[in-house]
Amino acid sequence: ENIYDRSRMAPKTPIKNEPIDLSKQKGCTPERSPITPVKIIDRPQPDPWTPTTNLKILVSAASPDMRDREKKKELFRPIENSEQSDTPDSLQYGIVDDSTVDEFEKQRPSRKQKSLGLLCQKFLARYPNYPLSTEKTTISLDEVASILGVERRRIYDIVNVLESLQLVSRVAKNQYSWHGRHNLSQTLKMLQEAGELQYGELMTSQHKEQDLEYKFGERKKETIPDSQDRPLLDFSEPDCTSASANSRKDKSLRIMSQKFVMLFLVSKTKIVTLDIAAKILIEETQDTVDHSKFKTKVRRLYDIANVLTSLGLIKKVHVTEERGRKPAFKWIGPVEFPEKTDELRGHSPTSDPLPETQRGACAQYQTSATGKQRFTRHASFNSAQPCEATGRKVSSEPNSPRQERQDENCSKMINLAAICRQKIEEDTGSAKNSNISLPFSLLPVPGDSDFCVNPLPQAVFPVVQADVPSFSLPNGISSQASHPSTPAASKTENGKPTLVPSQPFLCFPSSSLFMLCGGLQENNLSERLPTAGDLGSRSAEAQAAVPPTGCQKRSSHKCSSPSAPADDEEPAAKKQTLEHNDLPLSLVVPKKPSESPKAESSPGSGCSAAVHLETNSLDLPSPAAPEVANKESTKPLDCQEQEKQSQNKDPDEPPPGNEHISKENANQPFQPQYIYVQPTTGLSSFNFLFSANQAPGAISLAANQMPSLSVPCVMVPSAALASFPLVCSPSFTSPLSSVPDGSFSAAASTTFSMSSLASTTPVFISTTAVVTPKVSPAPSVDPQQPAPPTLHLSPVLTRSCSAVKLDSPVCMGHPVTLLKLQQPSSAPLTPKSIRPAHNEAFFKTPGSLGDPVAWKKNEGNQTRNASSVQRRLEISSTSPD
DNA sequence: CACTCCCGCCAATTA
């Protein structure tokens, strides 16, 4: 039809809205020019658009007659067509096909004609994708409704979704302002980040997570109990958000839309099935499982999907799973978001959008300054991540409640994500109802505080430095209590005091492995704002010490240096991967493959990432190769173990996540402080500790909330270890913490033994700083040599680190019960801090990004000294204690 | 029959 119309359209179209527009004030962009002379004709019946039609419509609106929908429909159709023709831009994808029907049908408006998707297209056609910054177009709901000939209710459906992506914002009662897609990339990025946090976990192991959740969550739950336990109401949700208003309503469409988008962004495959999405969303809500609810959710998802489809962000596909073919949607929008500005920084509200031309090319990707204003707000939002919502609301302007809502929403979203993943898992697994997830989800709220942890990392740095000099292991150990550093850590947690302060251990989901690296920053989270307060001073220190924290670093790192290329590649790879999988849902399916997503995905990307990191920060490239090797080896192991984890699928890797990681890595200096591998199941499987020396703070971070952890040791699954070199630092054992010591030592010994068993891989336990390059993989290092003057890392370490990261996901603690090691201490500080910049610690989770999302992030930051690290890592090959 | 999802009642929120 379109085509058909077009030919004629010219004449016809003219009208559309123009009159209206004019009257209205929309800022319509000039682009679309309006008008054409009119013509009429052709279809007498429907009466295509003509200028008059508008009038008619309006009139009809007024009159009851209007009601004839059919007529209207007919009328509208033409409109549609015309519009499309006019503004092809809005839709690229082939809507046309559908419409192809032609005029014949015009008459018969079948349901399709009335579809929300079509309506949305029409709606979008009215406004430029990239409006000039200067012009502000306002949208009057009434007008639009009348113009488009639909009830207002329908317009709300569209606008709500658009609002969730910030294409529009509500300014007043019946008024919305059109922003276009300038901010879209940022919005998506934010959503992606938020999604990773929450959903990322999904990817990883579920079970473990749960454990963690419990622990963490316990406290939180307490606060939140309502929601889960009782569905009380809507409240439940709100609770999460914490304060602010939670209008009950918020929940729906807008949030649902964001979550839905998050799922896509987090998903490797970029395909999300409706049922999964529905489940996830429901969970959030927490409702009981109702079947009816499910149906309702699905209905809404269709509504959202229609709008997103109109935006060209997704398309409908079918995935065939075990059970059969299921409807699903595939993300066809931008996947990567460029740097973005680092949000925070300085953007002032500059504002001008890029010229469209540029945009066209880059459009999505560009992060440039467009739309800062909002972003700022959002940024907070993003950064806030997990709980952000609670506390933060950056926006100064209270204006519209809606904004607040969004913030809240974000937080909610985050929470949701956590839930979702669980759910997903469950779903995949079979069971359905899980309420369990809740805790976690809930956490977020409280979690915020937890999240706040992030700051820690920063803090850490500084601390480290301070310590560095001294950096004796013991110090680290003492860390918990003692040094300032310690306190810092604790604080960071502050919100949570830690579950167990004393405890040395953390539990992690079995499946995953975690690596802790010294100096990690969490880059990603960088956004998170560290809490200003806590961090504040520290942060300052940190900054001083390490200039590069946060965003800046990253970006710079990435860009600069060799790493860059690598980065680029990675993404590409990722993309590819993504594309490949159409069918499977990334989220859901998992099953087999397993395991550590990291390994999987990463080999390529991961490696590169790792490398980058090294190179960048360390400048030690060599390790990479070895690392890779290690990784691979590890992977298998993981896989085995992972059986349980059904979820993580290799394939799935979160592309984005990886990317992020890589970035992070780059930033970071990397040395992993600890490596943790989780045994899949039981203890037996893994076990290793590494003593890492870390600054306590770092540890704590990692833990994420967990109690403070300074862990001297890490348990790693033997297998995993085998794959990579382990390092232990004996020093720790010593008494850092009084308690831990004993246990610790024991643990250590045990672990090692295990490793030995496993031992294909050499394990090293370093008592101190020995470096053994030996690590199987390691070799390459030499050349590059880490020689990290600054860092001190031994090559080995670096390698190991990198390897670790890549490979396995690290799991931090396991079930405590099992190991319960105590970690004595924290880690010693890292002397290295010398290099401020580099000192980031990164904490990567393997696989997807972090299942333990929070953890990672939190952790991210630690910094470690190379020395400390080295110690840990380095070791004599032999085990033993 | 299953999948979509339009339609509009009516409650929650706002003005």
Place this chain on the structure above:
DNA sequence: TAATTGGCGGGAGTG
């Protein structure tokens, strides 16, 4: 209180 928003689910259109 009236108007605006928007949750929700019946049930119809489509394949």
